[in-house]
Amino acid sequence: MQKRTVFILVAALSSVLCFAQDSTASDSPTGVLSIHSFTPAGVWINGQAVGNTPFSMDVPAGWAVYSIRATGYWTETFIAKIVHGEKISQELQLKKYGLPPSEMPDISHINDLRTLELLYDSLSKEAPTIVSDSICLAVFAADYPLPISPPSPLNMDSEEYRHYYQIYMDERQVSFNEWYASCTSPGQKLNMVVDRINMLGTMQLNGFVPVASAKFEKTDEHGLKGNLELHFLSPDGRADVVWRGAWENDFLTGETLAKALTAEAVSALAFLTTKNQTLWLPIEGGYSRHFYKYYDLSISWNGLLFPMKGQFILPERLANLAPKDSLPQPPVAEEPAPGKAFLAKIPAGRLKYKGKEMQIRSFNINTAVIDQGLYKAKCGKKDFKKIKGDSLPAHSVTWKEANSCCIALGGELPTEAEWEYAARAGSPLKQVWPNNANPKDYAIFEGKKPVASGSKKPNGWGLYDMFGNVAEWVKDDGFWFGKYKYLKGGSWKSKAKDLSFENKEEEDARYWGTHTGFRCVFRP
Numbered sequence: 001m002q003k004r005t006v007f008i009l010v011a012a013l014s015s016v017l018c019f020a021q022d023s024t025a026s027d028s029p030t031g032v033l034s035i036h037s038f039t040p041a042g043v044w045i046n047g048q049a050v051g052n053t054p055f056s057m058d059v060p061a062g063w064a065v066y067s068i069r070a071t072g073y074w075t076e077t078f079i080a081k082i083v084h085g086e087k088i089s090q091e092l093q094l095k096k097y098g099l100p101p102s103e104m105p106d107i108s109h110i111n112d113l114r115t116l117e118l119l120y121d122s123l124s125k126e127a128p129t130i131v132s133d134s135i136c137l138a139v140f141a142a143d144y145p146l147p148i149s150p151p152s153p154l155n156m157d158s159e160e161y162r163h164y165y166q167i168y169m170d171e172r173q174v175s176f177n178e179w180y181a182s183c184t185s186p187g188q189k190l191n192m193v194v195d196r197i198n199m200l201g202t203m204q205l206n207g208f209v210p211v212a213s214a215k216f217e218k219t220d221e222h223g224l225k226g227n228l229e230l231h232f233l234s235p236d237g238r239a240d241v242v243w244r245g246a247w248e249n250d251f252l253t254g255e256t257l258a259k260a261l262t263a264e265a266v267s268a269l270a271f272l273t274t275k276n277q278t279l280w281l282p283i284e285g286g287y288s289r290h291f292y293k294y295y296d297l298s299i300s301w302n303g304l305l306f307p308m309k310g311q312f313i314l315p316e317r318l319a320n321l322a323p324k325d326s327l328p329q330p331p332v333a334e335e336p337a338p339g340k341a342f343l344a345k346i347p348a349g350r351l352k353y354k355g356k357e358m359q360i361r362s363f364n365i366n367t368a369v370i371d372q373g374l375y376k377a378k379c380g381k382k383d384f385k386k387i388k389g390d391s392l393p394a395h396s397v398t399w400k401e402a403n404s405c406c407i408a409l410g411g412e413l414p415t416e417a418e419w420e421y422a423a424r425a426g427s428p429l430k431q432v433w434p435n436n437a438n439p440k441d442y443a444i445f446e447g448k449k450p451v452a453s454g455s456k457k458p459n460g461w462g463l464y465d466m467f468g469n470v471a472e473w474v475k476d477d478g479f480w481f482g483k484y485k486y487l488k489g490g491s492w493k494s495k496a497k498d499l500s501f502e503n504k505e506e507e508d509a510r511y512w513g514t515h516t517g518f519r520c521v522f523r524p
Helices: 006-011 113-124 133-143 159-184 186-200 254-262 372-378 399-408 416-424
Strands: 015-017 025-027 030-037 042-045 048-052 055-060 062-069 076-082 087-092 204-208 211-218 225-233 240-248 268-275 278-283 286-291 294-301 304-308 310-313 343-346 349-353 356-360 363-366 471-477 484-488 504-508
Touching: 030 062, 030 076, 048 055, 048 399, 055 062, 062 159, 076 087, 076 159, 113 186, 113 286, 133 159, 204 343, 211 254, 225 254, 225 268, 240 286, 240 294, 254 268, 254 294, 294 310, 343 416, 349 416, 356 416, 363 416, 372 399, 399 471, 416 471, 416 484
Parallel strands: 030 087
Antiparallel strands: 015 025, 030 055, 042 048, 042 062, 062 076, 204 268, 211 225, 225 240, 240 310, 268 294, 278 286, 294 304, 343 363, 349 356, 471 484, 484 504
């Protein structure tokens, strides 16, 4: 990927990058496709996910085939002539499924774990509804939108219209599969709910949890040092864990802190960070749910915040249960790379960014770039051509594809400042590796192709491949607002001298190559 100067950009206002892999700039006339829908929906062009409504994008001039999808609605597929310099605007009212014998509500925008669990419990109590295939087929055939007629000057035999019709039939099959599952079996609906629960389970939560009891054993005469034990128990029993660690402070005794945490009118608050995933224990009438992965504890007292270092201990009844046995079918999704966390919590702090001090709020970020396995499972079909493998980075992605995938996972692309702050992990150096260390222990560069995500050493916050392997799209607009975006971190193609925190490469948002990838952030 070649660097571009402002002079080159100004001299080539009408120039855009080719869509071809690792291509160079060339003239490509475009028009604008703008789509609004009353229901939030995904937009697909030629079988590739490109964003969500409201949607507006430069599209190459010529015939374009695009589809609009939303859970619980029939997919709509269109063909339109894109004219250079002109804009096509379309406002859609998608058609909701005709009510099947037992309707499945739209859960794609439900982000509360408890709501989904209640839905699961409700569905699991339903008596199986047996609906004949003939009824499901008849409803689908009568209700699904018909293909549009060939627009002038095309006809039924035109290559462009045949291409439209093939995509229409593919989308029709996608809609039928979704409809058939909701029409025939509550068991299929349970799987859909559990899939959503598992997706939310990859995230982390941070919040206040009451302290049910506290013990302190002092190890000095003043009680400023000692061993502290706290039992956390939320009113619903979901958080139930003991924390043990050392307490050492210059002015606050451990006994005073313990009383402040457990008094009827508490004067200290404890905040726990846990994975948004629970063990399911069978009880009469359903399940009780309990968090089982805890990461951090912080205590707030009189305007001061104390990060606590210690060990979380689960009750025996929870500790003896393996996570894989905690959910009915399907089991809890395992993290992509054994031994590596899927997300890292990045603490709040300050960053000198573009010459100015700025405050960065806490956020979560993928520890490694999104790999092909996760992309195919959650973000849609994509042909990674010769460099395939579920553990390899999802490469050859445009900015739009990367952004859409992060949205599908419940997050978004990081800003350039967030990316740089996370990559630095508090380091004042220009690169992720310590002075006198071998750069190739930390980054894939001067190579021949991308390799498996997370194969080198992480930075101080547990983030892999912040330099090299694949360059990562960030959210910020480039010099030409919206049309150009930034890539950070360099790639397997880069030279060592180009791997620095501040370095970035500006590209057309539609550019892609085997060296472009991404990771996502998830904000509280």
